[in-house]
Amino acid sequence: MHIKQEATERHTLSVTVDNEAGILARIAGLFSARGYNIESLTVADVTEDEKISRITIVTSGTQHVIEQVVAQLDRMIPVHKVTDLSVLGPHVERELALVKVVGTGDHRIEALRLAEVYRARVVDSTISSFIFEVTGNPEKIDKFLELMREVGLVEVARTGVAAIIRGKEAL
Template sequence: MHIKKQAAERHTLSILVDNEAGILARIAGMFTSRGYNIESLTVADVTENHAVSRITIVTKATPEVIEQIIHQLDRLIPVHSVNDLSAKGPHVEREMALVKVAGTGDHRIEALRLAEVYRARVVDATISSFIFEVTGTTDKIDTFVGLMREVGLLEVARTGVAAISRGKELT
């Protein structure tokens, strides 16, 4: 008898929580204690009175493990809701990166040309380097960073994924 093992899939989870000290540590600890990896994590206040924050987590796991993660998160007291945006359907994901690139001569010209193609903005420049700001999907950021490696990549800082469902439904 051969048991077919399910492959891990990328999932984006949107978690609404009370904006209180320690909740992020509790959620990260829940992932760590069970051996789940967090690929991306962002947190932001989302209400006018600063009472609720949205935590967006990107992780890879089988559907069964994702279901376990959601149930475990739902049991935490300050958690209002957990939504698997990947499973719910159409949603928008964006990430921002600051990309520092060294370059003179042809490398400098090529870096500027590639930045234009990827709609990256120059946010700082010196005689020998640039810092680009680029936003988009994780794949777009990965591709841009890979191309910049060829022309003089020095450093990258990334925000992590921010995501929200499309349409009128709240997440």
């Protein structure tokens, strides 16, 4: 007997909520309680009066699991709207990373060369180290980190994904 297994896909969810204490913990708890992984999580207020926040969650799952997650999030109070950007179509994702690289001589020169190729900016420098700031989609940052491991990567801090739908429509 052969059972067809549903494919796991990466999804970026945009969740608008009332900006109140505990909502982020409740949303993270929903994922945790059901054994769903959060790959990236960002949150910030998005209105002038600071009453509404936008939470961007990157997760993976089968289409059925993602539909369940969206439905469960949608039922939560004080969630206003849940949008699966991955299903809606073209959207822009960006992330920022601070990357500390330690090295001298050829390793230092190579780190600077790679940073130039990836348009990473030097935001701090000592005789033996650099801290680079690199922005882009998560795949670009992953590739930059992979290359920096070869020349002395020692520490990374990442912001998580911020995403927005393309075109004139607003969520």
